[in-house]
Amino acid sequence: MTRLARQPGPDPAGSAAAVEAAPDSVLAPDRGALGDGDAAVRVRDLTVSFPTADGPLPAVAGVSLDLARSHITGLVGESGSGKSTLALTLLNAVPPPGHVDGGSVTIEGVGDVLALHGADLRKMRGAEIGYVFQASQNSLNPLKPVGKQLLDLGRSHGERDQRVLLRRARALFDEMGMDAARVLASYQHELSGGMRQRVGIAFALLLNAHVVILDEPTTALDMLTQALVLEIIRKVHATRHLTTLVISHDVGVIGDLADRMAVMYAGRIVEEGPTVQVLAGPRHPYTRGLLTAMPRIAGDVSEARPLPGRPPDLASIPRQGCVFRPRCPLATRACAEAEPPVTVTGEHRFACFVAAQEVS
Amino acid sequence: MQLARKLAAKLVTGLVMIWVVATATFFLVLEMPGNPALAQEAADMQHGMSPAQAASATAVMFGFVPKQPLPDQYRHYLWQLLHFNLGVSIAEEGVPVSHIVASAAPWTVILASFGIIFSFLIGVTLGILTAIRRTTRLADGLTLLGAFINGVPVFVIAIMLVFVFATILAIFPQGGTVSVLETPGWNAGYLGSLVVHAVLPVACYTLAGLGAWQLTSKSSVITVLGDDFILAAELRGLRPLTLARYVARNAMLPLFTILAISFGLMFSGAVFIEEVFNYPGLGELLIASITTKDFPVLDGAFLLIIVAVILANILADLAYPLIDPRIRRS
Structure with missing residues (x-):
């Protein structure tokens, strides 16, 4: 209901993309791959940096990404690639001392998230975007039962009617196959990992958020619980x-869930497109490396080849040229000189000089 | 039912602990050099009493026979203790120890209760402020101040307070509990005088405990602020007030135990303060009875301190599940 009433927010970056409407081409400007009306969340040229001993260094560097409305987008990357920083920035919640250096985040029905502050920002969080933590993280107050915290959440967003809130919570727990009465009376420490994860999802959905971000939703869960979640x-x-963003280091999870997927490396989106296309025909050497590093159920474990080298941290990301160059089997001289621009083929985008030549 | 069994178990352990410590203090105190009962006995004999007369005279005066073998004395002491009889004082001949201790205890309770409450409230407020503003100069300054106050010995604080407020400014009395000019009773003059006399000792107690509370609560709040569930609550858009309540209750947990124990330790905590301000509480009583070798009073005062600490611990143990659901059923 509310979704129909929601007006799309101002979106200068999006309309600019529509005007330029670049055809499939090499060296297209880095726009999101989606058309103007299809994205519920638009991230444009987002840079988030953290102060270090060597001066400010970007954890997210010039990222543009669209979350397709009513679709699941997967975000894959090794730890330290900037996935979580990117996700937190979608709620304008960059952990201090980091800060946004540039770019924009536009959410349908909200507008420019990075321009929000104070009470407006607080009310947007939870009500418009739900954020679900990893099950192993304690996302609930350990001293209060689940039910009371759900009421706290509702009251914080102006929903004073306890019965409405509890009815909604019960419906959510029932839907997720849980004993609602028991869960409402439970403390966090009385819930199993899988139950915690479902409770986290219920908190994200209680206020009918239309965008949901799940940060490593299946990490630290056993295989059966993982499948259930x-x-x-x-x-x-x-x-x-919902418009859903699933963050994971596990390509299998993303391949299982996501309609579209983005691969993140050293703060950049290096490849993005429909999941089927990315998995069947990965363009970027990093994506290819990730896929060959995965052991197949039906194959020999020794066929899985780990990526050489180690994921960079903020200080060891190359300052010039392609950030993947030190670990890349295909690196050429051009890769050392400039960052590869984004190449677009159909709905598939990637940032690699060598792969771009393969395409053209 | 379960609570009753838990309480019973704790009381039994408490009693055993009281017995152990009472035994240890009994022998320790007796081993102190210089025994006034023996000195009295010798003096009596010099004045012409026979040894038997002198022995029975001291026995009447002090309530025990000083030359009895130690095991007999110990058995006698325990037997009397079982009947809540702490014996009689040596320094104030024949006055029951329980009377002496009972008349000193209220002063210490007043002093320490207000001191603990004020230092807790002020210290924790400063600590929360330091934690929330931890990246600012103000917080750095407050932390430094807290560490400094925490490091200054309590008798130095006491002497400084007397020097500034009683000697130079002369706005508070130097010591004592009440002006002798006032008529004791529920009249404004007497009560006002009590308050005025308590200001400096209470301020001293407060200052002495302040730094520790500030530093402990600061680290506790910072730990909680870094917890995942606080970030989660922020990302869910919880009201600042609700968020503050979440932080406060979680940060209070470690402080609660310390608070309970400091209430238990209150009877022993004010020795220096009472000495400087000439405040007739248990601290002063302890010092006085050490100088006069008043064994029964020493034993009695120690016993009170032990019982208070053990009781406070038992109460804290029983109350903890009420504030932390995680240890309720396990």
Whole structure:
């Protein structure tokens, strides 16, 4: 209901993209891959940096990404690649001392998130975007039962009617296959990992957020619980027409869930496109490396080849040229001189000089 | 039912601990050099009493027979203790120890209760402020101040307070509990005088405990602020007030135990302060009875301190599940 009433916010970057409407081409400007009306969340040229001993260094560097409305987008990358910083920036919650150096985040029905502050920002969080933590993280107050915290959440967003809130919470828990009465009366330490994850999802959905971010939703869960949680994510996503972002270091999880996927390396999106296309025909050597590093169920474990080298931290990211160059089997001289621009083929985008030549 | 069993177990352990410490103090105190009962006995004999007369005279005066073998004395002491009889004082001949201790205890309780409450409230407020503004100069300054106050010995604080407020400014009395000019009773003059006399000792107690509370609560709040659930609450858009309550309750947990124990230790904590301000509490009583070798009073005062500490611990143990659900059923 609320979704129909929601007006798209001002979107200068999006309309600019529509005017330029670049055809499939090498060296296209780095726009999101989606058309003007299809994205519920638009990130443009976002740079988030952290002060270090060597001066400010970007954890997210010039990222542009669209989250397709009513679709699941997967974000893959090794730890330290900037996935979580990017996700937190979508809620304008860059952990201090980091700060946004440039770019914009536009959310349908909210507008420019980075321009929000104070009470407006607080009310947007939770009500428009839900954020679900990893199950192993304690995302609830350990001293209060789940039910009371749900009421706190509702009251913080102006919903004073306890019965409405509890009815909604019970419906959510039922939908996720939990004993609602028991969960509402439970403390966090009385819940298993899988239950915690589902409770986290319920907190994200209580206020009918239309965008949901799940940070490593299946990490630290056993295989059966993992499958259950994935199934629940799929279900609530579908029944509520959510725009969902799933962050994971596990390509399998993303391949299982996501309609579109983006691969992040050293603060950059190096490849992005429909999941099927990216998995079947990976362009960027990093994506290819990730895929060959995965052991196949039906194959020999020794066929899985780990990526050479180590993921860079903020200080060891190359300052010039392609950031993946030191670990790249295909690196050429050009890679050392400039950052590769984004190449667009259909709905598939990637940033690599060598792969761009393969395409053209 | 379960609570009753838990309480019973704690009380039994408490009693055993009281017995152990009472035994240890009994022998320690007796081993102190110089025994006034023996000195009295010798003096009596010099004045012409027979040894038997002198012995029975001291026994009447002090309530025990000084030359009895130690095990007999110990058995006698324990037996009397079981009947809540702490014996009689040596320095104030024949006055029951329980009377002496009971008349000193209220002064210490007043002093320490207000001191603990004020130092807790002020210290924790400063600590929260330091934690929230931890990246600012103000916080750095406050932390430094807290560490400094924490490091200054309590008797130095006491002497400084007397020097500034009683000697130079002369706005508060130097010591004592009440002006002798006032008529004791529920009249404004007497009560006002009590308050005025308590200001400096309480301020001293407060200052002495302040730094520790500030530093502990600061680190506790910072730990909680870094917890995942606080970030989660922020990302869910919880109201600042709700968020503050989440932080406060979680940060209070470690402080609660310390608070309970400091209430238990209150009877022993004011020795220096009472000495400087000439405040007739248990601290002063302890010092006085050490100088006069008043064994029974020493034993009695120590016993009170032990019982208070053990009781405070038992109460803290019993109350903790009420404030932390995580240890309720395990």
